[in-house]
Amino acid sequence: MLYFLGYPQNGHRRGVRARLMRLFPCSTAKKPSASNQNSVEDELELSAVRHRPEGLEQLEAQTRFSRKELQILYRGFKNECPSGVVNEDTFKDIYAQFFPQGDASTYAHFLFNAFDTDHNGSVSFEDFVMGLSILLRGTVQEKLNWAFNLYDINKDGYITKEEMLDIMKAIYDMMGKCTYPVLKEETPRQHVEIFFQKMDKNKDGVVTIDEFIDCCQNDENIMRSMHLFENVI
Numbered sequence: 001m002l003y004f005l006g007y008p009q010n011g012h013r014r015g016v017r018a019r020l021m022r023l024f025p026c027s028t029a030k031k032p033s034a035s036n037q038n039s040v041e042d043e044l045e046l047s048a049v050r051h052r053p054e055g056l057e058q059l060e061a062q063t064r065f066s067r068k069e070l071q072i073l074y075r076g077f078k079n080e081c082p083s084g085v086v087n088e089d090t091f092k093d094i095y096a097q098f099f100p101q102g103d104a105s106t107y108a109h110f111l112f113n114a115f116d117t118d119h120n121g122s123v124s125f126e127d128f129v130m131g132l133s134i135l136l137r138g139t140v141q142e143k144l145n146w147a148f149n150l151y152d153i154n155k156d157g158y159i160t161k162e163e164m165l166d167i168m169k170a171i172y173d174m175m176g177k178c179t180y181p182v183l184k185e186e187t188p189r190q191h192v193e194i195f196f197q198k199m200d201k202n203k204d205g206v207v208t209i210d211e212f213i214d215c216c217q218n219d220e221n222i223m224r225s226m227h228l229f230e231n232v233i
Contacts, residue, residue, distance in 0.1 A: 063129050064137035070129065077125050085122040088112045102176025110167060114150040140226050144213045151212075158206035159199075165192045 056067050065073065078084070080094060088109065095108040115123045115131045134146045149155070153163045168188040199207045199215040216222045 059126065059129060063133035065129060065133055073129055073132070074125060077128060085124050086128075087122050091115075091123060099174045099176065102174045104174040107167070107170035107174045110150060110153065110170060113153075114146065140217070140223070141213070143226050144216050145209070147216075148209050148212045158208060159212065160206055161192060161196050164196055164207075165189060168192050 056070050059065070059070055060067050063070070077086075080086070081090065086094070091112045092105050092108040095111065096104050098104065112123065113119075115127050117127055117130070131146065134142045138146070148159065151159045151163055151167050153166060165188060168191060172188050195215075196207065199211050201211050201214075
């Protein structure tokens, strides 16, 4: 159930990491030449893009990425999204590469909304690296806050059983034939019933951020999954 928070099981770590590297070929790029290193255009390459990202210094201060890592991420992001922003359809196409054996479109929709923090229908480079910084380098508290926001589909500060079920169904659709044994149709609902009862401590029909974090912090498997991708970049 580690996919409960969108984190893969240990057995999938290597495969997903390889796909991450394929999605961002510049993350394994050779060292840039000296002239490129000293070039502002090489750092941000702003002239050809519609959306101008914040300066590297500001992003370095706001994230847990180094200047060099931000340069690498920006080149990869620009390769996939030359306009400087990614819309939902493009995001779904990119994310589908992670899970070719299933249908990742619904989960990618929810994930896109979690990255699109200002809800303007697009994910900028800043949106992307801020979310990625939390997922890869954030504290447990930050990662759980981010996961809660993912599950809180209507952003009202609570997770309902229906919202949890929508995410869970999307995760199982995304996994496709990856699950063994093959899951029955009622499996997502059964898992949601178990987790929701566990999380809804006061039995009021909704899960608050405090209930969510408290339950996750007391789940050994979820806590282990928090550290899977800390060194992926």
